[in-house]
Every structure is written in C-alpha cells, then in structure tokens.
Amino acid sequence: MLAGDVAWAAAKPETEYSLDGIAPVLAKYRVPAGTPEASGPWTRVYAHYWLQNLNASNGSVTITHRPGTVSGLGIDYRMMLEGGRRQYHEAMDLHFAWSGKLPIPKTWEMESSVMEDGKALDDLSAKSSGVLRDNTLVMKTVNGTHAYKAPGPATVNWQLFDVVSRLGGKRIEPLSFTLIDHGDKVKPEATLSYRKRVTVVIGEAEMPLQSYELKGRGILPTVFWTDERGLLLFVVSGLEAYCLKEIQ
Secondary structure (H helix, E strand, O other), X not given: OOOOOHHHHHOOOHHHHOHHHHHHHHHHOOOOOOOOOOOOOEEEEEEEXXXXXXXXXXXXXXXXXXXXXXXXXXXEEEEEEHHHOEEEEEEEEEEEEEEOOEEEEEEEEEEEEEEEOOEEOHHHOXXXXXXXXXXXXXEEEOOEEEEEEOOOOEEEHXXXXXXXXXXXXXXXXXXXXXXXXOOOEEEEEEEEEEEEEEEEEEOOEEEEEEEEEEEEOOOOOEEEEEOOOOOEEEEEEOOEEEEEEEEO
C-alpha cells in the first residue's frame, strides 16, 4: 500500500491520486451497512484493486481492533498473484498504545506466505517479530536479530486506517512520524495532513468526502477518503486502491 516506485510517483500530478482513478468502482459502490466504531472493538474489511484493472477486486485486508490499555490490531492481508494461481498472505498481530493522535506500536508478530494450489511455498514463507523501544526497531527473523533507527513517534502503515477514521473529517495540523511499512521497513519523515473536501458521485447519489494525504521519503503518496462521520471508505495511491466493503 505505502511503498513503490517513488521516482515514478513524484512525476505524477496531484490528480492522479484522486477518486477519478477508481470511477468504475464508485459507480457500483454502496457504503456497507453497520455502525462504525472508533475506540470499541471492531472489524473492517477493505477490498483491494490494482488501478490498471478495476474489473474485480484481487485481494483484501481485514483489520480487527481490540481496545485496552495496550490495544491490539489484527491484520489479515491477502493478494492474488499471477492471475490467481498463487495467493500472498500476510498476517500481523500488533500491540500498541495511543500517544495523542498516533498509535505507537509496542510489539508485533508477523507471518507471510505464498500459497500455490493450497500449499505454502517454503522458500517464500517467513515469520518475524518486532519490538519498538527507545526509538529503535528490533526485528527478529530467521536470519537473526537486527536493530534499526526509528525516530519517534512511529506507526505501522496499517494503523493509519484506524488513525484517519478517528480524525472526524476535521482539518488537522500535519502529523509527523516514522512509518514502519508492513512492519519491517523503516521510513522516517512521513507526514499525514488534511487535503481537501469534495463532493463525489457514488452510484447515483452525491456524497461529501474529506481527504487526508500521506507523503514522505520513500513513500508512494497515498490519499485517505472519509465520509461525513469520519469512516474511512477509500485509500488510493498511484498504483492501487482499497475500498471498504464490510463492517463487523
């Protein structure tokens, strides 16, 4: 979601990250039923699309929030590869605490695999864990333990789906932090800021939306779109998009 060919992206105009890129999806889109939660327990499922092929979703990410003094976030990310012959699966169990508007990860465990004909390919599967302490990310993998500088505050990319939904569609002062992309790539100097308000035709009705934009060194610019309640409906970058399809 939050990585890619940054040099290519930098050459694209701002409009490339508008909702025009997913117009075929919006024409058929319906906001899922359910009451959006913020601080309570909730699950949200987002369909994934490549912008060059919007005929059908090719994956999804399911985000489950568990509230507490040290809260939890469960991530289940699935992506079809090679025309559906293979499937990529990434699972993360993340523990964090809030500091202002940002959730600060404490520890997490990750597991990724590539499935083919229902079987995991051992050479493309991995397990790892992370601990963030004193502005340092300590990662444990099959190749050993490694430490990386992560100037605080820091947030894992999937946590931004939760952050944006809590902003209430309001203008904010830019939030500066280190992005930990997919739990293992440290990208300092990230900024999340308010972008603009627009009215968009979704299906046959107009809907007012607010947007926030993520930018930073080594990050493909990404725009988050919320409805008037603050619920995050769409996430669009230069290559892909996520659209909310289910609230549990």
